[in-house]
Amino acid sequence: MSHQDMPLAEMRAYRPDLAVPPDLDRFWSDTLAEARGHPLDATFTRFDSGLAVLETFDVSFAGFGGSPVRAWLHMPAGSRGPLPAVVEFVGYGGGRGLAHERVLWATAGYAHLVMDTRGQGSSWAVGDTPDPDATGEPSHPGFMTQGILDPRTYYYRRIYTDAVRAVDAIRAHPAVDPARVAATGGSQGGGMSLAVASLVDDLAAVAPDVPFLCDFPRATTFVDTNPYAEVARYLKAHRDHVEQAYRTLAYFDGAILGRRATAPALFSVGLMDGICPPSTVYAAFNHYAGPREIREYPFNDHEGGQGFHDRVKMAWLRERLRA
Numbered sequence: 001m002s003h004q005d006m007p008l009a010e011m012r013a014y015r016p017d018l019a020v021p022p023d024l025d026r027f028w029s030d031t032l033a034e035a036r037g038h039p040l041d042a043t044f045t046r047f048d049s050g051l052a053v054l055e056t057f058d059v060s061f062a063g064f065g066g067s068p069v070r071a072w073l074h075m076p077a078g079s080r081g082p083l084p085a086v087v088e089f090v091g092y093g094g095g096r097g098l099a100h101e102r103v104l105w106a107t108a109g110y111a112h113l114v115m116d117t118r119g120q121g122s123s124w125a126v127g128d129t130p131d132p133d134a135t136g137e138p139s140h141p142g143f144m145t146q147g148i149l150d151p152r153t154y155y156y157r158r159i160y161t162d163a164v165r166a167v168d169a170i171r172a173h174p175a176v177d178p179a180r181v182a183a184t185g186g187s188q189g190g191g192m193s194l195a196v197a198s199l200v201d202d203l204a205a206v207a208p209d210v211p212f213l214c215d216f217p218r219a220t221t222f223v224d225t226n227p228y229a230e231v232a233r234y235l236k237a238h239r240d241h242v243e244q245a246y247r248t249l250a251y252f253d254g255a256i257l258g259r260r261a262t263a264p265a266l267f268s269v270g271l272m273d274g275i276c277p278p279s280t281v282y283a284a285f286n287h288y289a290g291p292r293e294i295r296e297y298p299f300n301d302h303e304g305g306q307g308f309h310d311r312v313k314m315a316w317l318r319e320r321l322r323a
Contacts, residue, residue, distance in 0.1 A: 003271060003272060005222075005271075005277050005278050005279045006279050008271065008296075011278055011279050011282040012282060012286075013286070014279055014282045014283055014286060015283070015286045015287060016215055016217070016218065016255065016283050018215070018217070018250065018253060018255055018256050018283075018287075019246075019247075019250055020250065020256055020259075021151075021247070021250050021251055024250075024251060024256070025260075027151060027251055028199055028251075031157060031161055032161065032164060032199065035062075035063070035064055035065075035066075035161045035164070035165060036165075036168075038062045038065070038066030039062060039066075040061055040062055040165065040168055040169060040172060041060070041061060041062045041068075042059070042060070042061040042062075042168075042169040042172045042173070043059065043060045043061070044057040044058075044059055044073055044173060045057060045058045045059075045060075046058075047072075047099055049074075049099035049100045050099075050100055051074075051099075051100055051103065052077070053076065053077050053107070054074045054075065054076060054077055054103060054106050054107070055074070055075045055076075055077050055079075056072060056073070056074050056075075056099050056100075057072070057073040057074075057075075058070070058072065058099075059071040059072065059073050059113065059169065061165055061166065061168070061169035062165065063118065063129075063158070063161060063162035063165045063166075064118075064133060064157070064158040064159075064161040064162055064165075065132070065133045065158070067118075067130075067132050067133065068129070069115065069116060069118060069129050069162045069165065069166070070096060070116040070127075070128040070129045071096060071113050071114055071115045071116055071166060071169070072096050072097075072099055072102070072113070072114045073111065073112070073113050073114075073170070073173070074103050074105075074106035074111075074112045074114075075106060075111050075112070075175065076106060076107070076109055079109075079175070081174065081175035081176065081177070082175060082176060082177035082180075083109075083110060083111040083175055083176055083177060083180075084109075084110050084111070084176075084177055084180035084181070084182070084204075084321035084322075085110055085111040085112070085113065085170045085171075085173075085176045085177070085180065085181045085182070086105040086110045086111070086112050086113070086181075086182050086183075086184060086317070087113045087115065087163075087166050087167055087170055087181065087182070087183045087184075087193075087196070088102065088105065088112065088113065088114045088115070088183075088184055088185055088189065089115055089117070089163055089166075089183070089184075089185035089188070089189035089190075089192035089193055089196075090102075090114070090115070090117055090120075090125060090185060090188070090189050091124075091185070091186055091187040091188045091189055091212075092120070092123075092143070092187060092188040092212065092227050093120055093121075093122070093123025093124055094117065094120060094121060094123060094124045094125035094127070095116050095117055095120055095121020095122075095125050095126050095127020095128060095129070096114050096115065096116040096117075096121070096125070096126075096127060096128065097114070097125035097126060098126065101125065102114045104310060105184075108314055110317075110321070111170065111173065111175065111176045113166060113169070113170045115162065115163065115166040116128055116129040117129070117159060117162075117188070118130065118131040118158060118159065118162060119131030119134065119143065119155075120143065131155075131158065133158055134146060134147075134155070135147045135153045137149070137153070139234065140230045140231075140233050140234040140237075141230070142226065142227055142230040143155050143227070143230075144227050144228070144230040144231050144234075145230055145231060145234040145245075148231075148234070148241075148244075148245050148248050148249070149241060149244050149245065149248065150244075150248060151247075151248045151251040151252075154248050154249075154251070154252065156195075156213070156252045157251075157252070159192065160192065160195040160196075160199065160252065163183075163192045163193075163195060163196050164195075164196055164199050164200055167181060167183065167196060167200050167203070179202070179204065180204050180321045181203060181204055182203070182204050182205040182206060182207065182263075182317055182320070182321060183196045183197060183200075183203060183205075183206045183207075184206070184207040184208070184209070184313065185208065185209065186209035186210055186304065187209070187210055187211070187212045187275070187276060187302065188212045188213065188227075189208075189209075190208035190209045190210055190211030190212060191208070191211045191212045191213030191214060191254050192213075193206050193207065193208045193211075194206065194208050194211055194213075194214070194254040194257060194258050194261070194265075194284060194288075195213075195252070195254065195257055197258065197261040197262075197263045197265065197290070198257035198258055198259075198260040198261045199257070199260075200263075201262065203261075203263040204263060204264075204320060204321060205263055205264050205265070205266075205316075205317060205320040205321065206261070206263045206264070206265045206266075207265070207266045207267075207268075207313050207316070207317065208254075208265065208267055208268075208284075209267075209268045209304050209305070209309065210268060210269060210270055210273060210275075210276050210281065210302055210303075210304040211254055211267070211276065211281055211284055212227070212275075212276050213252060213253065213254050214253060214254035214255045214276070214280045214281060214283055214284040215253065215254075215255045215279070215280035215283035215284065216228075216231070216246065216249040216250070216253050217246060218277065218279060218280055218283070219276070219277055219280045220232050222277050222279075222280075223274060223275065223277055225274055225275050226275075227275075228275075228276075231245065231249075254284040255280070255283040255284040255287050256287070258284050258287050258288040258289065259287050259288070259289050260289065261288060261289050261290045262289065262290045263290050264290060264291040264292070264320055265285075265288055265290055265291065265292045265293070266292075266293055266294070266295070266312070266313060266316050267281065267284070267285045267288075267292065267293070267294040267295070268294065268295045268296075268297065268304050268305050268309050268312075269281040269282070269285075269294060269295070269296055269297065269304070270297045270300035270301050270302060270303065270304045270305075271296060271297065271298045271299070271300070272298075272299060272300060272301045273300075273301050273302045273304075274301055274302065275301075275302040276302060281294075282294075295309060295312055297309070
């Protein structure tokens with residue numbers, strides 16, 4: 001994709017006037033209180049990943065509605081706690097994958113939790129967490145419009161709650177320093193990490209890469225690529241649901257939620273991104289309330305900085321998670 005979004009100077013200053021739900025704080029405080037009313041029930045079962053330099057655990061914890069969410073926990077073999085931790089959330093359609101597939105942060109010396117995404121994991125990386133709380137209402141194929149007419153039934157209410165509980169779970173492990181926990185992920189995982197930064201007051205750092213789920217009004221009308229196009233196609237059929245749908249999406253918009261965040265943040269953006277338009281990433285970045293910086297990749301699409309940016313993140317997190 002060529003540069004078709006706003007001129008870069010405009011994006012760097014772009015702060016859209018997004019409608020903030022008046023009960024946003026109450027909605028999320030009630031949602032998380034309800035989730036935390038269920039015992040966390042975090043279990044860490046040793047698992048043979050075949051990797052000699054890491055210790056791996058098959059994790060389960062209670063997420064939204066108390067239903068179990070799966071994850072992998074990797075730690076450097078023989079490490080002595082308390083360790084800083086990185087919680088990683090994965091991209092749209094993927095799950096936690098096989099145990100040996102996502103281990104970067106453990107090899108860098110962290111406790112590394114890779115959370116499964118309920119209902120997903122059949123598009124590219126396998127998943128193991130069902131979504132028993134799905135409403136079954138009519139929706140466009142995919143996840144973006146499931147329960148979209150009410151924030152209480154919307155799919156990402158469950159996902160964001162699971163993500164917050166994943167932080168609770170890693171903090172419950174005796175080898176982890178609960179004061180040194182960071183969140184990261186790319187695309188959907190980037191949007192989820194932004195949500196966690198807004199919903200967990202004392203997160204140590206957040207590193208959202210090419211984040212999805214930001215500035216819904218622009219994203220869903222600017223690109224015709226999935227997953228944002230799922231919303232557009234749903235509204236093409238349900239012409240009478242436009243206002244309701246956007247009211248719901250506002251509760252989950254990273255460009256709105258990030259205004260509640262305080263953790264230091266390192267964003268990344270691909271300036272040729274045809275899936276998550278760079279202007280929407282800047283919307284989230286410019287509204288983010290905590291200390292923030294961003295790395296731009298001028299000739300990259302939705303892959304962003306990949307390994308080059310991993311090096312940047314490793315150095316950045318080392319500074320923020322060291323004892």
